[in-house]
Amino acid sequence: MANSILATEVDTIILACEAGMGSSLMSVNSLKKKLKKAKVTDVTVKHLPAREVPANAKVVVVHKGLAKVVRGKAPEAVVVTFNHFLNDPAFDALVQAFIDSSEITASGG
Helix, strand or coil: CCCEEEHHHCCEEEEEECCCCCHHHHHHHHHHHHHHHCCCCCCEEEEEEHHHCCCCCCEEEEEHHHHHHHHHHCCCCEEEEECCCCCCHHHHHHHHHHHHCCEEECCCC
């Protein structure tokens, strides 16, 4: 597992979920809105089931309960975990890394 990556090296964020519906879709839309509001336009947010995360993923955002699955699928990805599907500080920190062109850091879970 990678511990961090520069935001400038990331063009796609994968938000992984269990089944692809409901709460995780709200998280995807919320993240897209936060990036748009921050004028971060060169990053795509993809929504995928955790079991379908590609091995070459760079950054994967996932609920802490599915982090192990994602790390198994994409061992070199920076995995950012969250606890709450909406308004979790992990989403704001991720967006801030793009604003600042700083590092996106993996979180536990």
